[in-house]
Amino acid sequence: MTYDLTPAFAAAQDAADPLAATRADFHIPPGPDGRPTAYFCGNSLGLLPIAARAAVEAEFKSWETQAVEGHFHGEAPWMFYHKTLAEAEARIVGARPLEVVVMNTLTVNLHLLLVSFYRPTPTRYKVLMEGGAFPSDQYALESQARLHGLDPDEVIVELVPRPGEHTLRTEDIEAKIAELGDSLATIILGGINYYTGQVFDMAAITRAGHAVGALVGFDLAHAAGNIELKLHDWDVDFACWCTYKYLNSGPGGTSGAFVHERFANRPDLVRLAGWWGQDPKERFQMKKGFRPTPGADGWQVSCGQVLPMAVHKASLAVFEGVGGLAPLRAKSEKLTGYLEFWIKSLGLPANHLEIITPADPAQRGCQLSLLVHERGRELFDFLAAQGIIGDWREPNVIRLAPVPLYNSFEDVRRAGAALQTFFK
Known part of the structure; x- marks a missing residue:
């Protein structure tokens, strides 16, 4: 142009x-x-969609007129409210509806996913991330290492640009992955680096990670709603993102998570379990013994945040409209x-x-x-x-x-x- x-x-x-x-x-x-x-x-913070007030007001009205019955009745019953977002959310990140869920906030979701996708062994325990990643990601990985009794300084490997350069070269990322080899347990990068604005080649990084037997995930805080993503086709294992930046869903708004469908029916995967991740057919039987619902929904812990999700639903409608x-x-x-x-x-x-x-x-x-x-x-x-x-x-x-x-x-x-x- x-x-x-x-x-x-x-x-x-x-x-x-x-x-x-x-x-x-x-x-x-x-x-x-x-x-x-x-x-x-x-x-940093997207603008307020004009439709957001009406969307939240509709849920206030349901609360006002139905109280607890709003979980089961109305246009969008709260018990399944997250389901009303799944198709549009999946299109945002290039996934299948089974692979995404809207829940919690970003770093909470990162921790929940790392519990499942960072499982160090005595020989495979390294984590690869970009140097200067957003601090919350650094803190999450440090604490995850400590949860396994490991020293973060020995576990976390940081990628840094070549001298005199500001961004990472894909070939250098791939070379580091190959060098770490079978000591590498998990890769977690920002889809876009928050500081430089660099988009990482997520498809190439995922291929390189899988070639050495590592699991690969991305923090898409600066990518979701900004660039076209194809998480399913790229074969990414897991990802999470906030919705208050390019997805315009309010300060501290709800978050999204992706888990590839190959893990959809893996109840054996270690995870932090909660009521809302339980198979909904059994949720109200109120008995012990966690049986996760298939797909990303099985990583839910708590009830859906309906009011923040209503804002997000209004924003997703704008994306759908264009x-x-x-x-x-x-x-x-x-x-x-x-x-x-x-x-x-x-x-x-x-x-x-x-x-x-x-x-x-x-x-x-x-x-x-x-x-x-x-x-x-x-x-x-x-x-x-x-x-x-x-x-x-x-x-x-x-x-x-x-x-x-x-x-x-x-x-x-x-x-x-x-x-x-x-x-x-």
């Missing part, structure tokens, strides 16, 4: 955008001057490319400002991470004062994420023009 910096270009792109109308499905916060903000922080991730991804590549064009037009040397997110669209989602070597915080505050909302990560990275559901080319032009003003 050929870009230019004129207001007319942005206006023409927005006028021709088949997804432009979805912006009206979200509340855009006002900026300091009263105009809607140019909101580029969906990688035809899923394929059209969103096409717009995302254009928006992100336009932002990259603006940044490069500044002509700043790399020792002043550099984009550390891969230039190849296939290796990034809609986030660009700017490593600002001078006046970084000052730049971030300047953008915020102009109603351009990004995300600051210590020590000197600004993350900007043009989300195709609600960001426009004019939003990107505003951000680019503000950068141009700052660096004059």
Whole structure:
């Protein structure tokens, strides 16, 4: 695509955008001057879908009028509410409905999955993750190692970029997997690294992990709702994701989990069991002896979080309405490319400002991470004062994420023009 910096270009792109109308499905916060903000922080917290209030209000009404009977009656009985999300959720991550469940929150789900998919032995006990992974993942893996009486420093192997580089090369990941060989128990990477915005080649990593007998999982917090995923076809063993970023389902909202269907009927798998994972035909018999329901549902522990799930259901309806991730991804590549064009037009040397997110669209989602070597915080505050909302990560990275559901080319032009003003 050929870009230019004129207001007319942005206006023409927005006028021709088949997804432009979805912006009206979200509340855009006002900026300091009263105009809607140019909101580029969906990688941290997505915007509020307008339909969310009505969705939650419907469940309040059910609670008001039916009380406990809401579990069994109404349009979406609470006992099976998670089932109403399964098909749309599966399309988000490229899975089969049996393989996904909406439950809990992200790191809780990561722990529940690791109980089953990190089973160290005296010879196979290593875990591979990216260096500088999101801290919650680091803490989860450290504590899982300790639960098995192991020293995290001896168990966890971290992948780091080559000297002078910011991102990992797929061939280096594959080489490390081969080097660890039959000592490697589990691989757990972010589908997209939160800091650099790099998309990992999940299919290649899964193949390499399986070749040495390891189990392979992904934290998709920054990938779900951002890029097209094919967890089933890639043969991924397990995955989890939050819904409050690109899936726009509210602060601290519910989470999703994936377990490949080859584990669907494996009651022998060690797991932390709870009432809601029990076969629903026997759930109300109230007797001991856990028999998991088939599929990812068998990893449930507690009752479904109906009110957060109602918000998520409203957000999923927006994705369904635009035809899923394929059209969103096409717009995302254009928006992100336009932002990259603006940044490069500044002509700043790399020792002043550099984009550390891969230039190849296939290796990034809609986030660009700017490593600002001078006046970084000052730049971030300047953008915020102009109603351009990004995300600051210590020590000197600004993350900007043009989300195709609600960001426009004019939003990107505003951000680019503000950068141009700052660096004059």
